[in-house]
Amino acid sequence: MLDSSARTIRDDIAAGNVSAVDVCRTFLERIDAVNPSLNAFNLVAADRALARAAEIDRQRAHGVSAGPLMGVPVAVKDNLCVRGMRTTASSRILERFVPPYDATAVERIEAAGAVIVGKTSCDEFAMGSSNENSAYGPVCNPWALDRAPGGSSGGSAAAVAARCAPLALGSDTGGSIRQPAAFCGVVGLKPTYGRVSRYGLLAFASSLDQIGPICGTVSDAALALGVLAGPDPADATSSPRPVPDFTAALTGDITGLRIGVPRAFVAEGVDDRVRSAFDEALDTLRRAGARLVDIELPHAKYAIPVYYLVATAEASSNLARYDGVRYGHRTADDGRLELQDMYRRTRDEGFGAEVKRRIMLGTYVLSAGYYDAFYLKAQQVRTLLRQDYDAVFEKTDVVAMPTTPTPPFRLGEKTDDPLQMYLADVFTVSANLVGLPAISVPCGFATETDGAAPQRLPVGLQLTGRLFDEATLLNAADAYERLTDWHVQRPG
């Protein structure tokens, strides 16, 4: 059962082959067994999950119609609010924060029958690419425990790879779903900006953040997106566009599909093993009937600096609310502390180093006298990048790139060099800056032999689609998945 897809589990429960409680118990036992070595969960909500599963079984017994995620165990990234469940964003500043409301995404999966098994670790406030920036310790990659699972949704990706849940929710601001999915050998989808409501997602960079699924198959990603997507009156940036049937779009047929490949952009700084896995994936797609088209993204090389200007600017403002006044951590105060000192100490104690670094960068970017040179200029380049993609999508249907330039790196390997760490996002940030949907699917392994024992390290293929055209994107990814077996391989 642990290897089953969300769809299969749902069907088995609906058919009465297995109870939701049994499913829930099986996955909770798995979490108990592997989480001590992975640290993928900030919180396991066993009692709540079992009660919820029992409720679903009762409903089924009374013939209440099954939701599309009926009884499916889901792990939720700890930056999404679940009513009554501690939500920390892996930060000390929210150590004891319990939201009195649900994120819309959480509300929707629960309404669809999902059983939330717990909150997964992430980089603090989703800021990082290795999941090492958590106040509650790093997460280990299930394929190689001394390596990073990627970030910031590292806990969600590790949980799915280690079969703690068939489905997890993540959030993606610059690659935070796709990069850990690639590192952990699972599927990760970042929907179009506006496709999924952000209400209840602890904001990092509001114009870039998007919630999406991490799971074992493309078909499960389509299933989950169908549940998550759609307008939300509580999020003014959610799109009113109708939501198509994503599952119906998975035809397996990509004959004539035009796949753009930005050869020049992916030529530099890419690990040889990643490159050969990528080339092989392109070949598989071509043999399935797709047409490969050479494209250029002249401004993609500016994506990283643009991203770190826009994202930090928005973050510096979004994180101002964590001030110790209304909720969350407040420094010890005997009532004699001046207001400014209360702020300073609270935030100094509550935030980790990377979060502080980004708040400072973002504050600087928005400061009088620097705004035009940094923030405004970054927004202008963002427009140029959008125009790059507009031109590309006139002659292609999806764009292919490796998800990451390297296989998973060692824990601690890049923590002293933020710039190197930032470069891990080189292929993923563009989709966020333009708002495009993008998916990472497993496309091979890199063998690492420099350690004591050889390691198999997952490699991901990233496909990027047109705005709101997740259907074409998912169909391409699904067709690829049908021709390969990378996605069924699991760590030991």
Place this chain on the structure above:
Amino acid sequence: MKYEPVIGLEIHAQLRTRTKIFCGCSTAYGAAPNTHVCPVCLGMPGALPVLNRQAVDYAIRAATALGCEVQPVSVFARKNYFYPDLPKGYQISQYEQPLALGGGLDVVGGDTPHVGLTRIHMEEDAGKSLHEGFVDSSRRTYVDYNRGGVPLIEIVTEPDMRSGAGAAAFFSQLRDILVWLDVNDGNMEEGSLRCDANVSVRPVGQQRFGTKAEVKNVNSFRYVQKAIEYEIDRQIELLENGGTVVQETRLWDSATGRTMSMRSKEEAHDYRYFPEPDLPPLVVSDERVAAVRATMPELPEARRRRFVASYGLPDYDAGVLTQSVGLADYFEQVAATAGNVKAASNWVMGEVLRTLNDRGNTIEDVPLAPDALAGLIGLVDKGTISSSTAKDVFARMYDSGRSADDIVATDGLAQIGDESALLSIVRQVLESHGDAVAQYRAGKTATFGFLVGQVMKASKGKGNPKLINGILRRELDGAA
């Protein structure tokens, strides 16, 4: 040296929406602290703002009435600063692209006939810090977030005013218009309308503006005038003594009647404005502006002119009747039903306003429906009751809510219009006042008035004075 003061105002007006600008919480004033709050207006993690359409319509209404150009696209921005009453650590406001530009107001009285407007933008109000009134107030400040997220418009004027009195006159008329439009309740004590003043002085004849000080917390017409006058004097004195004015924010203290430095230019916040990514740009179509305009009450000045032109009312009467939308509406309804404009105007300006004032009521409280008052006017016009009886009937209508017809009928107040009945009363009076009759006939015609009074008295005030006059004269003169 002679100095010329230069003054501009920044006015914050709460919009009269039922709910807050970015969430569904109530805007009602005076509730128990922190009862009108939710995750959005408390700035809880993950909560997002959604713009209140009614707030936008009210802002458009104010902008249109003040002659501003409503912008097809305006953009919300974050104004970042830390303060406990600001839940998110930023205020959602509008900065580079406000809702409306330009416009202005003709000021009656004062020394500035026209005050131009720079802009009107929308923003959210902050909560309220409570520094006093708790046992541990020496050590702690409490915060009430009920006001946080109440919709505001900020109206920024050009530096067109030249005296405290002129600024106060403008502010007062602006308030009247906002109240007239029903977009603001005009209540300065509750803080629904607040004013900051930018004040500078320059030698007469100099084009360049002097260095300005922003004076905050001038929240009444009197304080606007006094604070500005104090600030003008302070700056002139400073200059005359060889000093320089520094750019700073100053706080008006009404207790001492002085302004005090709050923060200097160096200490001023860098608000790090940037476009609010949680809200799409606000797009306002021409159709929407037209629709708002269509529901807008006629402005006081236009209505006053119409009252003069189409009803032939004197300027003064038209001015009194257009003090508020309610009063003007009431008058027009009475006039239309009664078909007697002059009488309607006299009644509304006279008995109605006097009684309202006596009782401390406003036109919204008046228990007489317009057609009830029109019914009373009709009875006078038909001669059923006299004007003096009518005043008495009005008072009874006001207190009882009964109709004029009912009161006149049940209380037997109708005039005696029957000639033969009056004739017999007249003859009785003449019989019992032989002396007076003799005096009259001897040429002392002033006695006529006395006799009329006696007949009225004998008829218990119900005799139709016109008929009495005729009959009496006939009886007296005819018999001679």
